[in-house]
Amino acid sequence: MGQVHRKYRIILSGGGTGGHIFPAVSIADRFRARHPDAEILFVGAEGRMEMTRVPEAGYRIIGLPIAGIQRSLSMSNLAVPFKLAASLWRARKVVRDFRPDIAVGTGGYASGPVLFAASMAGVPTLIQEQNGFAGVTNKILAKRAAKICVAYEGLERVFPKDKIVLTGNPVRASILDGKKSRQEALDEFSLSAGRKTFLVLGGSLGARAVNNAVFESIDTLASDGSQLLWQCGKLYYNQYRRELDRLVAEHPEKDLENRVALVPFISDMNAAYSVADFIISRAGAGTISELCIVGKPSVLIPSPNVAEDHQRHNAQALSSKGAAVFIPESENLSADLSLAAARLLSDASLCSELSRNISSMARPDATSDIVDEIEKLLPAI
Numbered sequence: 193m194g195q196v197h198r199k200y201r202i203i204l205s206g207g208g209t210g211g212h213i214f215p216a217v218s219i220a221d222r223f224r225a226r227h228p229d230a231e232i233l234f235v236g237a238e239g240r241m242e243m244t245r246v247p248e249a250g251y252r253i254i255g256l257p258i259a260g261i262q263r264s265l266s267m268s269n270l271a272v273p274f275k276l277a278a279s280l281w282r283a284r285k286v287v288r289d290f291r292p293d294i295a296v297g298t299g300g301y302a303s304g305p306v307l308f309a310a311s312m313a314g315v316p317t318l319i320q321e322q323n324g325f326a327g328v329t330n331k332i333l334a335k336r337a338a339k340i341c342v343a344y345e346g347l348e349r350v351f352p353k354d355k356i357v358l359t360g361n362p363v364r365a366s367i368l369d370g371k372k373s374r375q376e377a378l379d380e381f382s383l384s385a386g387r388k389t390f391l392v393l394g395g396s397l398g399a400r401a402v403n404n405a406v407f408e409s410i411d412t413l414a415s416d417g418s419q420l421l422w423q424c425g426k427l428y429y430n431q432y433r434r435e436l437d438r439l440v441a442e443h444p445e446k447d448l449e450n451r452v453a454l455v456p457f458i459s460d461m462n463a464a465y466s467v468a469d470f471i472i473s474r475a476g477a478g479t480i481s482e483l484c485i486v487g488k489p490s491v492l493i494p495s496p497n498v499a500e501d502h503q504r505h506n507a508q509a510l511s512s513k514g515a516a517v518f519i520p521e522s523e524n525l526s527a528d529l530s531l532a533a534a535r536l537l538s539d540a541s542l543c544s545e546l547s548r549n550i551s552s553m554a555r556p557d558a559t560s561d562i563v564d565e566i567e568k569l570l571p572a573i
Contacts, residue, residue, distance in 0.1 A: 200230040200570060201291060205306040206298030206320075207242030211478045215320055216242075216298040217249045218362035222559045223566065233290050235283065237301040256282050258301040276305070283309035293570050294318060297333065304329040311336035316569040320562060322361050322477035325505035326350045338569050341562050343477060343555075344509045359562050360555025361481040366462055368485065368556055377466035381453045387419040388537060391468035391488075393458075394425050399474060401521050402493055403428050406472070407435060408526035412533045414451035421453045421467060429456035470536050470543075472529070475503040480510065481558070487551035489543045491517045491532050493525070515549035 202223060206216035220232050236242035238255035246253040256279040283305035287295070295310035297303035298320045307317045316338040321330050324344040334340055334351045341359040348356055378385055390413045394402045403424050406413065414420045424432050432454060440449045458464045465471075465486045473479055475494040483490050492510065494503035504520070511518035517536075519528045536543055555561075 200227050201233075201293050202230060202566070203233050203235060203287070203290060203292040203295040203306060203310065204298070205235045205295070205303040206300050207236040207240050207246075207302055208300035210241070210245075211322060211476050212298050212300040212303075213242045213245050214364070214478055215322060215362045216296070217246065217251070218364075218559045219296060219298070219320070219562055219566070220249075220251055222563045226563065226567075231290075233286075233292070235286060235302050235306045240301070242300070242302075254286055256302045256305060258305060279305040280309065284313070287313050287315065294566060296320065296566060297330075298322070299327065299330065304333065307333045307337070318562075318566055318569060320359075320361075321347065321351075322481075323500075323502040323506055324509040325500050325502045327500050327502070339565050341565055343481065343558075344506070346509075357561070357565055359565070360558035361477055362559040362562070363478075363481050363485055363556065364461070367465070367482050372460075372463045372466045374466050377463035380460065380463050381421055381455075381467060382450075383419050383421065383453055383467060384450065387417055387451070388469040389467045390414075390418060390420050390533065391464055391471045392420065392422045392424075393464075393471065393473040393479065394423055394428075399425065399493075399495065400428065401525060402472070402474070403432060405493075405525040405529045407432060409530040409533060410439070410448070410452070411446075412530045412537075414446070414448055415537075418533075418537060419451040419453075421455070421458075421464060423455055423458045423464075426456045429454070470533070472533075475507040477502075477506055480506050481555070483516075484550050484554040485556060487547050487554070489517075489536055489546040490550060491519060491529070491536075493519050493521055493529070496521050510550065510553065513549055513553065514545060515553055516546065 204216045204220055206212040224230055232251055234246045234251050234253035236253050236255055237258045243255055258279040287309045292315055294316050295307050296318045297307045311317050318339045319330055319333055319337045320341045322343055331350055340351050340355045341357050343361045392406050406422060436452060436454055468488050471488050471490040473492060475492045492507040494507045507518045510516040517532050519532060
């Protein structure tokens with residue numbers, strides 16, 4: 193009798209935020225491209241965004257009743273241990289029923305129970321750590337993981353050195369595929385070719401402190417020689433639209449109407465990166481990986497409201513190599529941002545150095561490299 197062909201079966205778990213979901217979907221897409229008949233199952237947290245985003249990407253997902261601890265005092269925290277126990281039980285059942293060849297975790301609430309259950313069942317596990325500082329869950333999972341793919345150097349201080357592979361983070365294919373022409377992108381946002389452009393990325397929902405600092409620094413960011421493409425976020429758009437309209441009416445001589453493009457959200461990031469001469473952004477892992485590919489001088493303002501303060505570690509990983517300007521969120525943020533913007537406008541050698549250093553940290557083949565590591569752990573079929 194001939195050998196019976198068996199499909200590879202892979203579990204991926206990552207969610208809670210786009211920064212955990214996107215890498216998991218990218219890995220799944222690349223794995224499916226190499227193994228079209230593979231069976232791929234996602235496991236997420238009930239009620240979180242992965243439960244809609246993953247099916248939109250064409251994959252099946254099962255939800256666990258897992259939840260994180262709220263930072264504020266909340267009655268919901270009392271249910272966390274019970275939800276964890278229920279999630280561990282359900283994760284064991286998923287692993288037993290699906291019989292995966294490997295389980296891959298990209299972070300988020302569900303990845304803990306799933307990878308723990310898989311490792312206890314003798315299934316090899318791989319962790320993809322996006323940040324420059326590992327979270328508690330991944331530190332625990334690392335003890336039983338077969339391989340740990342990281343995006344930053346120096347993580348041997350928290351992970352076993354022999355398990356670490358420096359791969360970088362997956363980046364959207366549209367960013368890798370090339371840029372729009374600058375003029376085409378400028379036309380899209382009604383901006384001028386004769387001015388330097390600051391691109392502000394505050395996240396899809398926005399960031400209050402960053403938006404306030406941008407508004408208070410608008411005389412520098414949208415001066416005679418500069419203009420501003422400002423993604424303020426959906427939560428803040430109406431507020432800053434009113435504030436900007438007021439400034440336009442009170443100070444027509446500043447020509448802010450033609451120097452500031454205020455938008456709630458940018459869907460065409462290729463166009464946004466093409467118009468940008470300088471970028472002002474939070475320091476999420478996915479965003480930083482894209483900034484390295486784009487190679488533009490960048491100012492990073494880490495959010496202090498994230499687990500383990502990981503955005504600060506991400507920003508410091510770049511600033512320590514002269515690859516970005518790091519500004520902490522403080523009461524002096526507006527003044528610090530205005531000074532940084534003025535320096536970028538006036539110091540061409542600094543801009544060249546920042547651009548060169550951040551480009552040197554780019555890892556455009558991250559997704560393929562991670563799938564290579566997954567394949568090394570698969571059984572021979």
